[in-house]
Amino acid sequence: xxxxxxxxxxxxxxxxxxxxxxxxxxxxxxxxxxxxxxxxxxxxxxxxxxxxxxxxxxxxxxxxxxxxxxxxxxxxxxxxxxxxxxxxxxxxxxxxxxxxxx
Amino acid sequence: xxxxxxxxxxxxxxxxxxxxxxxxxxxxxxxxxxxxxxxxxxxxxxxxxxxxxxxxxxxxxxxxxxxxxxxxxxxxxxxxxxxxxxxxxxxxxxxxxxxxxxxxxxxxxxxxxxxxxxxxxxxxxxxxxxxxxxxxxxxxxxxxxxxxxxxxxxxxxxxxxxxxxxxxxxxxxxxxxxxxxxxxxxxxxxxxxxxxxxxxxxxxxxxxxxxxxxxxxxxxxxxxxxxxxxxxxxxxxxxxxxxxxxxxxxxxxxxxxxxxxxxxxxxxxxxxxxxxxxxxxxxxxxxxxxxxxxxxxxxxxxxxxxxxxxxxxxxxxxxxxxxxxxxxxxxxxxxxxxxxxxxxxxxxxxxxxxxxxxxxxxxxxxxxxxxxxxxxxxxxxxxxxxxxxxxxxxxxxxxxxxxxxxxxxxxxxxxxxxxxxxxxxxxxxxxxxxxxxxxxxxxxxxxxxxxxxxxxxxxxxxxxxxxxxxxxxxxxxxxxxxxxxxxxxxxxxxxxxxxxxxxxxxxxxxxxxxxxxxxxxxxxxxxxxxxxxxxxxxxxxxxxxxxxxxxx
Numbered sequence: 001x002x003x004x005x006x007x008x009x010x011x012x013x014x015x016x017x018x019x020x021x022x023x024x025x026x027x028x029x030x031x032x033x034x035x036x037x038x039x040x041x042x043x044x045x046x047x048x049x050x051x052x053x054x055x056x057x058x059x060x061x062x063x064x065x066x067x068x069x070x071x072x073x074x075x076x077x078x079x080x081x082x083x084x085x086x087x088x089x090x091x092x093x094x095x096x097x098x099x100x101x102x
Numbered sequence: 103x104x105x106x107x108x109x110x111x112x113x114x115x116x117x118x119x120x121x122x123x124x125x126x127x128x129x130x131x132x133x134x135x136x137x138x139x140x141x142x143x144x145x146x147x148x149x150x151x152x153x154x155x156x157x158x159x160x161x162x163x164x165x166x167x168x169x170x171x172x173x174x175x176x177x178x179x180x181x182x183x184x185x186x187x188x189x190x191x192x193x194x195x196x197x198x199x200x201x202x203x204x205x206x207x208x209x210x211x212x213x214x215x216x217x218x219x220x221x222x223x224x225x226x227x228x229x230x231x232x233x234x235x236x237x238x239x240x241x242x243x244x245x246x247x248x249x250x251x252x253x254x255x256x257x258x259x260x261x262x263x264x265x266x267x268x269x270x271x272x273x274x275x276x277x278x279x280x281x282x283x284x285x286x287x288x289x290x291x292x293x294x295x296x297x298x299x300x301x302x303x304x305x306x307x308x309x310x311x312x313x314x315x316x317x318x319x320x321x322x323x324x325x326x327x328x329x330x331x332x333x334x335x336x337x338x339x340x341x342x343x344x345x346x347x348x349x350x351x352x353x354x355x356x357x358x359x360x361x362x363x364x365x366x367x368x369x370x371x372x373x374x375x376x377x378x379x380x381x382x383x384x385x386x387x388x389x390x391x392x393x394x395x396x397x398x399x400x401x402x403x404x405x406x407x408x409x410x411x412x413x414x415x416x417x418x419x420x421x422x423x424x425x426x427x428x429x430x431x432x433x434x435x436x437x438x439x440x441x442x443x444x445x446x447x448x449x450x451x452x453x454x455x456x457x458x459x460x461x462x463x464x465x466x467x468x469x470x471x472x473x474x475x476x477x478x479x480x481x482x483x484x485x486x487x488x489x490x491x492x493x494x495x496x497x498x499x500x501x502x503x504x505x506x507x508x509x510x511x512x513x514x515x516x517x518x519x520x521x522x523x524x525x526x527x528x529x530x531x532x533x534x535x536x537x538x539x540x541x542x543x544x545x546x547x548x549x550x551x552x553x554x555x556x557x558x559x560x561x562x563x564x565x566x567x568x569x570x571x572x573x574x575x576x577x578x579x580x581x582x583x584x585x586x587x588x589x590x591x592x593x594x595x596x597x598x599x600x601x602x603x604x605x606x607x608x609x610x611x612x613x614x615x616x617x618x619x620x621x622x623x624x625x626x627x628x629x630x631x632x633x634x635x636x637x638x639x640x641x642x643x644x645x646x647x648x649x650x651x652x653x654x
Contacts, residue, residue, distance in 0.1 A: 007209055007210045007211065007609050007610020007611065007617040007618065008210070008221060008606065008607050008608065008609045008610055008611060008617065010220075010221055012217075012469070012473060012474065012478075013210075013211050013212065013213065013217070015482070016140070016141055016142050016213060016469075016482065017142075017211060019140040019141065019142060019482045020140065020142060020148070020149075022139055022140050022482075023139060023140050023142060023143055023148040023150070024136065024137050024138060024139035024140075024143055024148070025137050025143050025147060025148025025149070025150035025283075026137075026148075026150065027136050027137045028134060028137035028147070028148075028150065028151075028283055029133055029134075029137075031130075031155060031287045031290055031291070034126060034129075034130055034287070034291060035290065035291055035294055037126075038122070038123070038126050038291065038295075039294070039298075041122060042119060042122070042298070042443060045115065045118065045119060045439075046119075046439045046440060046443065049115060049438065049439035050439065053437065053439075057437035057438065058437070060434075060435065060436075060437050061306050061435060061436065061437050061440075062306050062309045062310045062435065063309075064305070064306055064309055066302050066305070066306055066436070066437065066439075066440050067437060067439040067440055070298070070301075070302050070439075070440045070443065071439070074298055074443075077294075090152070
């Protein structure tokens with residue numbers, strides 16, 4: 001930490017800032033996996049419903065096979081989220097946040 | 103029984119989709135638990151999140167009950183003028199927060215918005231703001247919970263109290279266990295689920311009315327007429343659907359109300375404070391501005407579709423109120439399958455709103471009330487425990503206020519409107535304090551107090567029938583404007599009479615005093631031009647202006 005550009009000090013803030021070195025935040029999982037997983041599941045369910053939609057259901061949606069389209073879109077979106085996580089894993093935390101006085 | 107006509111024909115698969123969502127939300131809360139060891143982990147996600155996560159959480163925290171249901175209702179009632187709530191009433195303020203104000207919030211390492219007031223002014227100003235924020239958040243959490251229960255009752259036929267308890271229990275579980283990370287991660291998830299639910303309604307609605315041109319023709323023939331398709335025409339007077347003059351739209355909505363809400367509301371700003379570095383914190387509200395530009399596509403368009411396809415929409419009470427625009431379209435247009443996704447999206451939006459209130463409350467209660475005034479000097483673990491209990495307390499009180507709201511639903515709407523007016527004097531106090539280093543601590547206190555009293559009095563006089571306005575909206579423009587002016591005048595009068603703070607005390611808090619390092623904690627990649635907060639912000643504002651051209 002550099003000292004030439006410090007904001008005003010406050011005891012309450014400093015006490016929690018000191019605790020930062022104990023922080024377990026680096027153990028947080030990546031939300032992209034959950035979003036991807038849920039949307040892949042929704043995509044599969046809704047696409048399957050769409051494949052077996054009856055005439056009445058298609059007519060209700062103004063003739064659009066909405067379950068099929070929405071299902072496939074959600075499936076693609078979910079897979080893209082998983083692909084993004086696979087291609088660009090979370091950046092490691094900045095070293096100065098981990099070890100302030102190392 | 104009210105709402106009987108809105109009952110959706112949900113089948114087992116729709117319920118499977120809903121159940122899958124609830125299980126995922128709880129799973130996220132439990133999985134976030136292992137990342138909590140300190141109070142900053144619990145209240146601010148250890149200041150570790152990437153900008154796209156905090157940005158989507160920022161916009162999602164605002165996508166609560168009022169937003170989805172209310173903006174579709176406004177779309178049906180006022181037409182295209184509803185866009186003002188997004189393009190002038192939100193985007194500029196979000197960009198301003200990111201570019202101008204975030205360096206002070208994030209750079210000073212304050213843990214909440216009220217805490218900035220403690221450092222910049224004094225403890226009375228801080229306590230005043232912390233208490234009013236805390237009270238407002240639990241009341242509004244109750245309103246959100248009640249709205250959630252009403253929708254579950256109307257659409258699914260659940261008894262009101264079951265819906266209240268189930269909704270509250272889920273929010274309670276994932277925030278108590280997973281802290282702000284649980285709340286923020288779920289908000290990101292909710293953002294996508296809400297869109298997945300609203301897009302099919304919009305698409306089929308547009309197909310039904312014959313596309314955009316068909317919709318425009320139909321709106322011309324509706325009770326809104328041609329005026330329903332223009333945002334700025336006839337705003338030289340108040341003879342337009344919104345009943346608002348352009349001065350009121352630009353200064354009342356676009357400046358005072360919107361800047362007050364977006365820049366000082368801790369339930370929003372908290373998302374940015376949890377970002378991993380200064381660059382990510384500044385980009386948080388700016389990244390949020392981009393979805394905000396496009397959300398009217400899935401709220402205002404369904405509102406207009408409902409206006410032209412649902413006969414008799416706009417009744418004073420019963421199933422055909424404007425507020426039911428989106429539920430009615432869901433009932434009429436969605437087959438099972440996407441119907442389950444849409445219901446899930448709607449419930450997700452209500453939970454997102456309540457979760458934002460609760461996570462804002464527990465932080466302010468713990469850091470700004472309990473640690474600052476009641477039990478200072480305890481260990482960090484102690485405050486972490488207090489935060490978990492504060493969450494339980496907020497949800498229990500929220501259930502209580504939900505039942506009060508059930509008895510006085512109009513009064514609760516008024517309370518919500520009232521707190522929105524409180525933001526105007528708060529914003530005035532902040533903005534003067536950030537840019538005028540001479541402003542004294544006492545001036546800060548009296549600006550905030552007297553500004554709030556002015557907006558409060560005007561509101562009560564209006565509700566009591568002493569002063570008349572054309573609409574609630576006009577009253578809130580005037581209330582916010584007068585409160586803002588009062589705060590400015592009080593600051594200007596009291597400051598010369600009282601002693602200023604020393605320069606060292608203002609480092610990092612006031613413009614031009616130094617102490618803010620915009621680049622000190624940059625990560626590799628943050629220097630790229632497409633991650634520049636200023637550039638991204640200016641593009642968002644330019645887009646908002648461009649989008650107005652076809653609907654002028």
